[in-house]
Amino acid sequence: MVGGQADVKLVSNAMANATRRKVMAMLVESNRTKAEVGKAIGQSMLDYHLQMLQQAGLIDIKDDALDLTEFGKNFMEAKSEKPVETKKDLSGTPLVQVTEVRQLLPCIADASKFRIIARLQPQLSGSLKLLEPLFPRARYSEKIGALIIQRGSILITLYSTGNVTMTMIKNEDEAKEVLNGLKKTINEAITSGVTPVPREKIKVDHSEIYKYLPKTDCKICGEQSCYAFAIRLVAGETALDKCTPLLEPRFATSLETLRALREYL
């Protein structure tokens, strides 16, 4: 396995910012130097923006040279594609194989855990959304064209292009086990032609949200404490982006997880 980066949700965080999207658009056109990018977007927080893109596995930074990673290229290609139309059933969907585990790097929040990027082929395209009921904790996101699956503390994001990103993986063996489990579940559904009704749908409560908040009780969000914020978030009375400390790089994985958990509220 080669060193590299992460997910979805890290990717989603990275691409949520207009300046970073501009950097990505520049790199789609051609490789750039840091100075060129700085000239186009300004020096303010340049290093921070580049770091966010790098941590998401979208770009490589070598000395002053900036380039898209393979994953970054695939991601930008997928973004420019027209949204795939969801199929009515799984008929004609080919069985998938794990063809690649491309990257493995320490998670930012927990250096004992890893992020990985892998590939399931052939692409699931319009069948992907149909797979949502297979997993008790899964949500299909139309916005990013991906199925986000939570398995314990592991977050798996499966894109219609076949890219898979996972966070909080203990080691390579666990990465393979998770990927093979994913493949098995999907292929069983394809073989039977039926997407089973999930055994249970777990509801996320405020205590689970609280686990991933910074727990500083800084009140920036307008609430008296992180715990109060968690309660109000679950009640739909506030928004996750009100907690701006979560944008700090050290909370990147927590933010990733919270964004996924939000899908279950």
Ligand code: SF4
């Ligand atoms: S802004 Fe975030 S860290 Fe600060 S109190 Fe609110 S939830 Fe907690």
